[in-house]
Amino acid sequence: MSATAKKHQPAQSRILSYAGALLEAMDGALAAHPNTFIMGQGVDDFKGIFGSTAGLAGKYGARRVFDVPLMEEGMTGVAIGASLVGDYPITTHIRADFAFLAMNQIINLASKYRYMFGGIMSCPMLIRVIVGRSWGQGAQHSQSPQATFAHYPGLTVVMPSTSQAIVDMYPQIINRHPGPVVSIEHRLLYNLDFSVSASATPIPLTSYVAREGRDVTVVATSVMVLEAMRAAQYVAERVGIEVEVIDLNSVSHPDWDLVAGSVRKTGKLVIADTSWLEYGVAAEVCRQLMLRDPTVLRQTPAMLGMAAAPCPTAKSLEDIYYPSQHETVDAILTQVRGSGHGIELPVERSMTEGYKRFKGPF
């Protein structure tokens, strides 16, 4: 899936895994900003948050990178207090689901601190949460809470879909962004290699065009951006359909004009999100288009997300719980050619099978 991206990269690019990009971003932040520290369960252990903090405790010491008790709410409150006096905390949750234990501090305190006190105090910090998917993660290790977080004013919510997004965005966030940021990372991406380049125009803390096209717009988040890129490559090679893929990237602060402009051009839309569709990203994309110009859509858009149930553990159910590559391609073809498009779909049905390097368990 990185082949498409690589093709469009300039020659001076390098190969960097998602976990490697995270490690680079964490290392870079600790080196550049003495007030930065990382705390979370297992950040200093031999696995180092799937490699993203590996070795940093040894390099920077236990005062900069340290393990904490199982205390999600307390840890987040500690981060707020440290931030208020000038430190920059980075906290980690190896599953986004665990961040629900910290919701009181994230929602009731961090998101409101600047506004509620009239702008005289703020608590900038980075909260890293990781979405699990596949290999039987089940109902409580698989949730993708972007709609939940983005619902609350005061939080900035990003979903990096590539190593480039991490390399570009994290330095804009850490010690620079004025408020708390929730970064929703995806476990399936961690072991994937991406092409990364030093760009004059880094990926911003908002949406961007990941692939240009004229026939249909796909607005996607996180790992669904890769799914959209794979599908775009398939339909381009197979039938010459050119898909425009927009990585929504910042769920809290998308570039809606960019999205509306693309849909105005193509008239056709597929929304591919990593979570449930109900009251989620898909609903918000539609709301924003309705507000701007309902006529940009020439037909009913297609929406891909998790089935409206908690995530089942059984592989047979899990495989049909998430939108497959097959369904993504079908949605694109149906938008462009109609439901009787008659074009052969990719045989692969399970997205996990496309991620050959991933063998589990997490």
Place this chain on the structure above:
Amino acid sequence: MQTNDLYRRLFRAALLIRLVEERIIELYPSDRIQSPVHLSIGQEAVAVGVCDALASDDLVFATYRSHGFYIGRGGPLDSMFAELFGRLGGISKGKAGSMHLSAPKVGLMGSSAIVASTIPHAVGAALSFKRAGSSRVAVAVFGDGATEEGVYHESLNFAALMKVPVLFVCEDNGLAVHSFRHVRQAYRLPEHAATFGIESRRIEEGWDMLAVRQATLDALAVVRTGKPFVLEIVTGRYKEHVGVGDDFHFGYRSAEEINAWKSRDPLILDRKLVEELTPQIQREIAAAIEFAERSPAPGRAELLTDVI
């Protein structure tokens, strides 16, 4: 009665809190304050004794019942009343109100209406002080009900493990809204603290500003060596949980217990000092209210500022 300078200083601060809140009671029916208020009347000695013991750069993290700590730390009266009135001249431009008072310039950080939620903030600030090699301490102020929340346990455990300079101050008025402690707590605070190896002390004389101050100084001497400390101060909430009225007529508690507090309350007993200090304090309060009333209400331009 004692008349030395220290006593007068503490007494004046406590009297200021009481007279401010009594003025709030008078103003409340006029709807100038269109927001819930949680009065500290009866608990002033805790705020005054603790705050007087602190160094000016120490930080306090408190609760929705924080008029006392705001004044105890020396927060300006004019921007306090403007804040209560929902005016632009308020410390937080009227966006905070009584429940979210703060005065960071004098070391009172943001107060929260979610019980126990600022306790870990104090631990985090203390962690940063330790990281910076500073001698500053952070103080978490909370009620006895807050100790039932999980985050209190988390905060003590983390503070003990990390050996951070934080003072936990429990204002024990025995009530969580209308619920008595015996239906809420199967533990005793000092024993709970001891489980974490945290030293503690229970002060029964919560009306005694000097005793509270001395106990805080003693506790801070421990805290400044990098050890957390739990200071439990027994006190009495004279008024209803929220609002400006008495609540004895509801029958859930008797006036007798509070009358026992009142019989030891220096702000009631020391009539001579009250009479001597009141006129000047009332002038200060009147000036602050005048400032607040002159201050404009925040307009639409404020609605979406400072969100991120």
